[in-house]
Structures are given as C-alpha cells and as structure tokens.
Amino acid sequence: MIYTGELSVATRGRGTYDITRDVVRLVAASHAKHGLATIWIAHTSASLIVCENADPSVRADLEAFAARLVPDGDRLFTHDAEGPDDMPAHVRSVLTQTSIGIPIVRGELALGTWQGLYLWEHRTAPHDRRLTISVIGE
Amino acid sequence: MIYTGELSVATRGRGTYDITRDVVRLVAASHAKHGLATIWIAHTSASLIVCENADPSVRADLEAFAARLVPDGDRLFTHDAEGPDDMPAHVRSVLTQTSIGIPIVRGELALGTWQGLYLWEHRTAPHDRRLTISVIGE
Amino acid sequence: MIYTGELSVATRGRGTYDITRDVVRLVAASHAKHGLATIWIAHTSASLIVCENADPSVRADLEAFAARLVPDGDRLFTHDAEGPDDMPAHVRSVLTQTSIGIPIVRGELALGTWQGLYLWEHRTAPHDRRLTISVIGE
Numbered sequence: 001m002i003y004t005g006e007l008s009v010a011t012r013g014r015g016t017y018d019i020t021r022d023v024v025r026l027v028a029a030s031h032a033k034h035g036l037a038t039i040w041i042a043h044t045s046a047s048l049i050v051c052e053n054a055d056p057s058v059r060a061d062l063e064a065f066a067a068r069l070v071p072d073g074d075r076l077f078t079h080d081a082e083g084p085d086d087m088p089a090h091v092r093s094v095l096t097q098t099s100i101g102i103p104i105v106r107g108e109l110a111l112g113t114w115q116g117l118y119l120w121e122h123r124t125a126p127h128d129r130r131l132t133i134s135v136i137g138e
Numbered sequence: 139m140i141y142t143g144e145l146s147v148a149t150r151g152r153g154t155y156d157i158t159r160d161v162v163r164l165v166a167a168s169h170a171k172h173g174l175a176t177i178w179i180a181h182t183s184a185s186l187i188v189c190e191n192a193d194p195s196v197r198a199d200l201e202a203f204a205a206r207l208v209p210d211g212d213r214l215f216t217h218d219a220e221g222p223d224d225m226p227a228h229v230r231s232v233l234t235q236t237s238i239g240i241p242i243v244r245g246e247l248a249l250g251t252w253q254g255l256y257l258w259e260h261r262t263a264p265h266d267r268r269l270t271i272s273v274i275g276e
Numbered sequence: 277m278i279y280t281g282e283l284s285v286a287t288r289g290r291g292t293y294d295i296t297r298d299v300v301r302l303v304a305a306s307h308a309k310h311g312l313a314t315i316w317i318a319h320t321s322a323s324l325i326v327c328e329n330a331d332p333s334v335r336a337d338l339e340a341f342a343a344r345l346v347p348d349g350d351r352l353f354t355h356d357a358e359g360p361d362d363m364p365a366h367v368r369s370v371l372t373q374t375s376i377g378i379p380i381v382r383g384e385l386a387l388g389t390w391q392g393l394y395l396w397e398h399r400t401a402p403h404d405r406r407l408t409i410s411v412i413g414e
Contacts, residue, residue: 002310002311002413002414004310004379004381034140034142034272035140035272035274036174036176036272036274036312038312038377038379040377040378040379040386042386042387042388042391043388043390043391044326044327044328044388044390044391045328049232050182050231050232050236050237051182051228051231051232052182052183052228055217055219057216057217058217058225058228060216060217061214061215061216061217061225061228061229062228062229062232064214064215065208065214065215065229068214069207069345070341076337076340076341076344077337077340077341078333078336078337079331079333079334079336079337081331087334087337090327090328090334090337090338091337091338091341093326093327094325094326094327094338094372095233095371095372096232096233097235097373098326098376098391099326099376099377099378100236100237101176101178101237101239101377102178102237103142103176103178103270103271103272104272105142105270105272110178110180110270110272111180112180112181112182112268114181114182115180115181115182115236130388132379132381132386133379134310134311134312134379134380134381134386136274136311136312136412137140138140172278172280172410173278173410173412174312174314174410174412187370188320188369188370188374188375189320189366189369189370190320190321190366193355193357195354195355196355196363196366198354198355199352199353199354199355199363199366199367200366200367200370202352202353203346203352203353203367206352207345233371234370234371235373238374238375239314239316239375239377240316240375241280241314241316241408241409241410242410243280243408243410248316248318248408248410249318250318250319250320250406252319252320253318253319253320253374274412275278276278
C-alpha cells in the first residue's frame, strides 16, 4: 500500500517548528501497520531535523551554533540576491536533511522517547513551506 | 514484503561502532532480493554514518574534526543538563544521520567496497542504543 | 513494484554535477505513479546533495564554505594516504548525504521548483562514481 500526504507550514521566520504531530496524523491516516514513512521538504532554504523534544534550549543552542558556523552576511559568499541570510540558508539546508525516512512499527513511527521531527526555517522572513509525506506499508 | 528488525548496541562511550555485519544479517533474514533497507536510530545524541571501512585513522580523524567543530563545554551552549558533552552530542547528531536508506540489489545491500555503516556514539559515557531496520522488498 | 537502476558519473574532479535529469529518466522508466525513489552513492569521498538549481554561484559558494570548514592538508588529519584532499573528502561526505529518498507523486519526483539533485565530488582528481536508484511504487 502506498499513501501520499501533503503538509503546508507557514513559518514566522528563522527557527524550528515541530511537525511531529502532523506527520503522526498523516501516518495514522495511511492505516499502515508496518512500513516506511518518508518526509520530504520541497525547498533548499528550509530543512528537516530530528532533535531532542523536551528542552527548548537544545534548539536555541542549535540555532546559535548554526549562526556561528554559517554567519549571515559572511564575505565568503557571493550569492546574496535575497539578502545576507540567502546563502547561509542554502548551506544550513545542505548540512541538515531534505528527506527523512522513518520506519513504521505496529502502526507507529519508530521515534524514540526524546525524538521530535522539526522543520528548520533558515530564512529570517516568514515563508510558506511545502512537505510531502510518502508511506509505503501494509 | 515488509520486514522489520531491531538491533541493540551497547556503546562504551564516544566513538564509532561498526554495525555493517548486523545490518547485513537482518537484510539476509528478510530474504529480499530487491528493495530498500532503512536503518533508523531512536536517539538524538548518537547517529549513523557511512564511512570508509579500511583504515581506522579515518574515523579517528573524523572524531578529531567533530571535537574541534563542536567543542565539549563550548560557552555558546546553555543546555548542559547532562554535562559538557550533552549539547555537542545533539549538534553532532543533527549534522550527521538519524536515518539511512540503502537499496538492496540481487539480495545484497548496495554498499561500495570501502563503505561501512557505523553507529556514532556522541556521549562520553556508555549508552544502550536502539535501532530499527525496515526492509521493503520482493 | 520494485525497480532498480544504475548510474555512472565520470567526474572531472572536485565540484558539483547535476544528476537531476538522469534520476528523472530512471524514475520515468520505472513507470511508478506513486512511491519512493532512493538514490544511493557507493562511495565515501563523493556524496549527494539537494541544492538550489538556478544560480551556479550558490554551488560555488558552497564549495568555498566546504573548503574553509574542512581545509585540504589540515594538520588535524593523520589520514593522508591519497593526498591532502583525502581526509577532507571523507569529512565532507559524512556532513552531507550518501542516500536521498524522494517521494514520487503522480508520476513525478516531488522536487520543488528550485531543487536540483547533485553529485558532489570531493576529490580533486577525476573519478568514476557509481550510483544505485531504487524505486518502490505502484
């Protein structure tokens, strides 16, 4: 059985957005007991991560780390057509995930207790982001 | 055909652990001739990588690189509830893989000659890590 | 339905190579209307990325970023059997993707308008790279 779902996320600018519940809901709608859910984000300046879901300071620190590793307005970058956060957004995207595959076991995603699924918006301005969730299962 | 296997790895603390043989064994148990094996680790402070499998110095250098890129006890980090290696472990996890999908061709994983599959423990203390291997095939 | 395709790419040394068209062609050959395409590269010194496909300066900047983050000949590295770009190639590979899963929706890959799929050769010398594309669909 193959099931395809779509998800839209309106971001308020740079930061992480918990999409765990939305993905769980789509996987439940597929009625798959065993199989694989693949989450895809159709952008190159926002990405996907699996991250600790209990303490928000983890994601704040992650944001601080990314800002230091790939500084906005870095003079190394020539591509700045959309502003100082344009090229850093592409780099952050390449260093994280555009696609994540999660096994489905006994009707549930194989997420550990502390795992959450997040959309990471890398642009400073709000954006509408589109995701596809593909379930292959039985 | 969908087959789900589970794997536990008791780590002795930070470092890489070769899980290639365990994954190959589970894929063989599925009897899939063609398809896809997805390996998932249910944690956010240990991750998965595909890495050169011949010279252990590659993984020692990788560890040295990660220690320099994301230093333990970095003052940038506020999340240190579990110690100086707590937040660096989450960052290392986000920069590598929680999920890896590998095609199965003629009954074997499509691994290249020099490719090994490793669990990378990012915490300095030993941990029990749980993985799920999902095979979709025929 | 499971379909497996293979792809060879002769690189001219370090840089990004657009493989979108080749992957689209193989997915079309599978005749899958819905499902999942997984692209696998059988190497540890070349990798896969999804990147902005309109302005080549994005990929030039990405290359500059990688060269600064993981410098060739870095004295941190002990593994240099194949030259100063040997270990940096392995690190770049670990920080990007060896496997990418893309949903297939209504017969097409769920790529966004600005998304391209690239092989990133991390070695300075030309190499022959082998990829496997696995399609599971109906």
